[in-house]
Amino acid sequence: MVSFSAVAKRYPGGKEALREVSFTLDSGELAFLTGRSGAGKSTLLKLIPAIERPSAGSVIVNGQNVGALKRSAIPYLRRNLGLVFQDQKLLYDRSVFDNVMLPLAFSGHGPREAARRVRAALDKVGLLERERSNPIQLSGGEQQRLAIARAVVNRPALLVADEPTANLDAESAARILDIFVAFNQVGVTVLIATHDQRLVERYGKRVLRLDQGRIA
Amino acid sequence: MRSWLRQHRQALGAALRRLSRPAGLASALVIGIALSLPAGGYALLESLRGLAGRLTLEPQISLFLAPEAKRTDAEALGARLKADRRLASVRFVPREQALRELASEHGLSEVIAALGRNPLPDAFVVSGKENRTVEALVADLGRLPGVAQVQSDTLWARRLASLAAIGEVGLWLLATLLGAALVAVTFNTIRLQILTQRDEIEVSKLIGATDAFIRRPFYYLGLLQGLAGGLVALGIVGAALAVLNREVRVLAESYGSSFIFSFPARDDAAAVVLLAGLLGWLGAQLSVSRHLRQIEPR
Numbered sequence A: 001m002v003s004f005s006a007v008a009k010r011y012p013g014g015k016e017a018l019r020e021v022s023f024t025l026d027s028g029e030l031a032f033l034t035g036r037s038g039a040g041k042s043t044l045l046k047l048i049p050a051i052e053r054p055s056a057g058s059v060i061v062n063g064q065n066v067g068a069l070k071r072s073a074i075p076y077l078r079r080n081l082g083l084v085f086q087d088q089k090l091l092y093d094r095s096v097f098d099n100v101m102l103p104l105a106f107s108g109h110g111p112r113e114a115a116r117r118v119r120a121a122l123d124k125v126g127l128l129e130r131e132r133s134n135p136i137q138l139s140g141g142e143q144q145r146l147a148i149a150r151a152v153v154n155r156p157a158l159l160v161a162d163e164p165t166a167n168l169d170a171e172s173a174a175r176i177l178d179i180f181v182a183f184n185q186v187g188v189t190v191l192i193a194t195h196d197q198r199l200v201e202r203y204g205k206r207v208l209r210l211d212q213g214r215i216a
Numbered sequence B: 001m002r003s004w005l006r007q008h009r010q011a012l013g014a015a016l017r018r019l020s021r022p023a024g025l026a027s028a029l030v031i032g033i034a035l036s037l038p039a040g041g042y043a044l045l046e047s048l049r050g051l052a053g054r055l056t057l058e059p060q061i062s063l064f065l066a067p068e069a070k071r072t073d074a075e076a077l078g079a080r081l082k083a084d085r086r087l088a089s090v091r092f093v094p095r096e097q098a099l100r101e102l103a104s105e106h107g108l109s110e111v112i113a114a115l116g117r118n119p120l121p122d123a124f125v126v127s128g129k130e131n132r133t134v135e136a137l138v139a140d141l142g143r144l145p146g147v148a149q150v151q152s153d154t155l156w157a158r159r160l161a162s163l164a165a166i167g168e169v170g171l172w173l174l175a176t177l178l179g180a181a182l183v184a185v186t187f188n189t190i191r192l193q194i195l196t197q198r199d200e201i202e203v204s205k206l207i208g209a210t211d212a213f214i215r216r217p218f219y220y221l222g223l224l225q226g227l228a229g230g231l232v233a234l235g236i237v238g239a240a241l242a243v244l245n246r247e248v249r250v251l252a253e254s255y256g257s258s259f260i261f262s263f264p265a266r267d268d269a270a271a272v273v274l275l276a277g278l279l280g281w282l283g284a285q286l287s288v289s290r291h292l293r294q295i296e297p298r
Helices: A041-047 A071-079 A096-106 A111-124 A140-152 A170-185 A197-203 B002-019 B022-054 B071-083 B095-106 B109-115 B134-142 B155-196 B198-206 B211-254 B266-294
Strands: A002-010 A016-025 A030-034 A056-061 A081-084 A158-162 A189-193 A206-211 B060-065 B087-093 B123-128 B147-152
Touching: A002 A041, A016 A041, A016 A056, A030 A041, A030 A170, A030 A197, A041 A158, A041 A189, A071 A081, A071 B198, A081 A140, A096 A111, A096 A140, A096 B002, A111 A140, A111 A170, A140 A158, A140 A170, A158 A170, A170 A189, A170 A197, B002 B022, B002 B211, B022 B155, B022 B211, B022 B266, B060 B071, B060 B134, B071 B087, B071 B123, B087 B095, B095 B109, B123 B134, B134 B147, B155 B198, B155 B211, B155 B266, B198 B211, B211 B266
Parallel strands: A030 A189, A030 A206, A081 A158, A158 A189
Antiparallel strands: A002 A016, A002 A056, B060 B123, B060 B147, B087 B123
């Protein structure tokens, strides 16, 4: 599903965020990406949806060489990915429902089918009763679950999350991770970056440890 | 295909909602005021041109024959004039008719009776096809055999025509300038709109929106804003002409005329609105291609 081989990423100015990173994530697998802040977790995740391009090596997602993808092809790559960000990137000028609706605006579903999918996604993260609320009214954990609902509404085969439990209390964090595990159990490939070592150990899943830009 | 149409409908709806906000309406108003100047000037000029047309702007030229000329000379000259392609019309005025008209129209019958003979020559009244070459035409006609004198009172007509021409050039300059202003205004409103929607654009790009999808509502906004500006301009022109005509009517009536400034013809009015829409779209296009690329997810 995801394959990195000898990937390096240097930012302008010479900072080397990733060095010789190679790993493969099989279809249906769930893995944690851990490491201290600044270890390169975010950079690694950004290479998957082509938010950043590798300086060397190749990033293959779903059989596509993402690093060599044309600009015009990137939207179609991202439609098959579910992305969850640390800062959620929710839109506060519209309701919970409309936030989840956003990815369906250009997916070609009719309005009825789209609404059905939005409610199904909200139901899976336990926010169905809040669909009329504004995201600003939600707690931190609820906002993160809303971001997950938006990421999965298009039923992607791969779910990528960057520090989804940062700034959350232990109970909310556990609930978030439980949701990811549930998606993984129905076949979705999941990659989660987190610096919370204890949380990772509890699930007993595969762990990729990044240290100073290398897989340790 | 259906989803493509739906996307366009959604983009149009979003653009309409943004236009109906105070900022959108204010931009349409600015565009309308800017456009009302050339559109109004055009309406005035067209009305004046109609007026000048009714006053037979194409000047009449009178050719007088020598008093002793015979009728056969006049007929020969008449045939030559009719064959001249530069002339739009040729009318023969026999000396007897000229005398009768003089007697009846100007109340000079007693004076004429006292003369005892007809002092008037045969004459032709002709008009040229083109205003500009009328002087050369007058000179040529004066050299024709049998012509004793040529009279043409063209100076005022030429002055009016050149004034109209200057007005027209001025109007085109004004229209070009304010058309550029329209593009600039749209460029800026779209830029502000893009900044306001920065988050939405960034998120849309992250979840797989194509550039075309993101650009579409802004194109529609530019187009609609231009169209609305065009309509505002027509409204301003209509109102201004109505106010102006109240006074113009009084003045015209004192000259025995029913002249008023008329609203631009339907085709011209439609052209103003469409052109405004087109320029708005152009402004949006320039703004979007310049500013949208700067918003990339980090």
